[in-house]
Amino acid sequence: MNEKFFDLKKEKQDRMINAALKVFAMGSYKHASTDDIVSEAGISKGLLFHYFGSKLGLYSFLYDYSVRFMKLELTSGVSSSEKDYFEIRRQMEYAKLQVLKNYPYMQQFLNRCRVENVSEALMAIERQKTVLSDVQAVLKNQANRSLFKEDVDYEKLDQMLTFTLEGLMNARFEDASFHPDMLYEETCSYLNMLKRLSYR
Numbered sequence: 001m002n003e004k005f006f007d008l009k010k011e012k013q014d015r016m017i018n019a020a021l022k023v024f025a026m027g028s029y030k031h032a033s034t035d036d037i038v039s040e041a042g043i044s045k046g047l048l049f050h051y052f053g054s055k056l057g058l059y060s061f062l063y064d065y066s067v068r069f070m071k072l073e074l075t076s077g078v079s080s081s082e083k084d085y086f087e088i089r090r091q092m093e094y095a096k097l098q099v100l101k102n103y104p105y106m107q108q109f110l111n112r113c114r115v116e117n118v119s120e121a122l123m124a125i126e127r128q129k130t131v132l133s134d135v136q137a138v139l140k141n142q143a144n145r146s147l148f149k150e151d152v153d154y155e156k157l158d159q160m161l162t163f164t165l166e167g168l169m170n171a172r173f174e175d176a177s178f179h180p181d182m183l184y185e186e187t188c189s190y191l192n193m194l195k196r197l198s199y200r
Contacts, residue, residue, distance in 0.1 A: 002061055005051045016041045016048070018103060020062055025108035029059060029121040060124040063113060066106050067128050071135050073099050078139050085143035085154075086195040092139060093165065093187045097180040104180075108173060111166065152198045164190060 005013065019041035024032045034055050038045045052058035077095030082088050099106055110132065116122055145154055165187055172178040 002051055005061075008051075012043075014102065016043060016051075017062065017065065018105065020058055021066070021103060021105040021109045024059060024062065025105040025112050028112070029055075029116055029118045032059075034058075056120055056124055059121055062109065063125045064128065066103075066110055067131050069103070070096065070099055070106065070110065070132055074132075074135055074139065080142070082142060083144040084147070085140065085145070086191045086198075088139055088143055089161065090188060090191050092136065093191075094184060097184045097187075100180045104178065107169065147199050149198060149200055157194070157198060161190070161194065 005016075008016075020037050022040060023037045026032075032055070034045060034048060037058070038048050041048075048058065052061055073095040074092060077098070078088060078091040082091065096107055113121075113125060116125075140158065148154060148157075168186060168190075169178070169183060172183055
């Protein structure tokens, strides 16, 4: 983590983080422009490079920051005693959406990183590439699978739900209607419907 950066006022930190998250999330690492980032943040390019050294340094910092932030919210936001799969997923989505109130593009950025194909960017995030998926797997593995109907394939259901919730978020960003609380309500409606269809 960049200690000098954290000496800045929180408002300025968040403005720079959110600008970079947005630009990297909307395009690949290759096409993300530091000119766009500094324009979005309302700062000079010199200031950006003072704190992060390079575009790669900024990207690496953002990924590390996002993983730490999201991991903290997920692990503190999901009850360790919860056994209902759909309640675990609800708590996970609630934790993510609390993050997005401060950092609207953080999940989109993390999703984009999963499909990144530029070697220097891949190497910069390699060490932490599976941290969040590992955390999510541990949380979901708390679930009591005996609650499901016999003909429900848990793995396919879990994958289908993940694709659906990611698709919902993408759609809300694309049509400029994203709002964390509204997306959470929509997410819960899908979880409730699938729970009724999947449990005994």
